[in-house]
Amino acid sequence: MRVNVLQHTPNEGPGSIKTWADQHHYDFYVYHPETFGKLPTVEETDLLIILGGPMSPNDDLIWIKQERKLIKAMLDAHKPMFGACLGGQQIAKTVGAKILDAPHKEVGWAPVYLKDQTIPNLPEKLTALHWHQQMFEIPEGAKLLFSSDLVKNQGFLLGDNVIGLQFHFEPEEDNVREIAINDVDYPLENNDLHQTGEEIIAHGVPKENQKVMFKLLDFITK
Template identity: 70%
Template sequence: MRINVLQHTPNEGPGSIQQWSQEHGHEMYIYHPYQFGNLPTSDQTDMLVILGGPMSPNDDMDWIKQERVLIRQLLEDHKPIFGACYGAQQIAKTLGYAIKKAPHKEVGWAPVYLQSDVIPNIPPKLTALHWHEEMFEVPDEAELLFSSDLVKNQGFILHDNVIGLQFHFEPEADNVREIAVNDDQYPLDHNDLHQTGSEIIAHGVPAENKQVMYRLLDFIADK
């Protein structure tokens, strides 16, 4: 299977998603549309992963709009799509739903709570990395998958092949350090989780996050 990854900033890579791909014998291609403008075609894509980034789906940039053209084609083809943070927002925006400021800016580690039993063997409570101040509306045709204490719309599942998460399960310890040291001012400005970059690094990554990331990918890929 060819997994095409859309990466939107140098310090937010695929993390454990890349390990999952390697362990399953898939081929991963990582695109940087914000820098080079290149995107895969739908015919070249067996699974699409849309990572986070500092931009908003509401920004008026051609490559952001072109991403949504690709997403729509893959939705029509019923291919697996996983979106994290900005990526989840892009999926919702493609479906015609609003992206707006969240009631709270969440930067750091905080619990998320499972809201659906559609995917088996997911713990009811997990600790995830949050790095956002916008949120998506959950599409009417999708099901709410996760919520947090501060923001209800934290994840959705659409049919059996599309998952969008407002937070991050994919980073491992090195990835968290990379995110925090390169974007160290972001947690300091009106952060409702009240965590600094140093505190975020020191927290460590819960071992179960990788396991759950694998389960989510297995679920949408097994079609």
């Protein structure tokens, strides 16, 4: 299997997604469309991973629109996709859902609650890393997968092979440090979780997050 990753900013990498791919001995390619303007084709993609970033799907940027053309082609080919934060928003917008300002800006660690039992053996409550102030509408025909205390639309399952999350299960310890030290001012501006970058780093990554990330990827690629 060839796993193609779209990484939009240097400090938000694939984290445990790469660990999962390595354990399965899958080929792993990382593209940087914002920097190089290069995207894979649907023909050379078996699994598409769309990561987060500070931009919005509503931005009038050529590469953002080109990325959605790839997402549309992946949907038409019924190939698996996983999107985190911006990635989840890009999938949602591709199928006609709106991307809106969230009622609360969430930056830091906070619980999310499972809302659908389609994917087996997921915990009812998990602690995830949030780093956003926009959100997606749940696409038509998709299932609401996760909610948080402040923002209802935290995740969706579209069909049996596409997952979009508003938050992050993929970061490992070093990824959290990289996110926080490079985007140090973002947690300080109107953050409804009231956490600083230092507190976010000190929290640590719950061990179960990697297991859940693996289960999500296993489900959409089964």
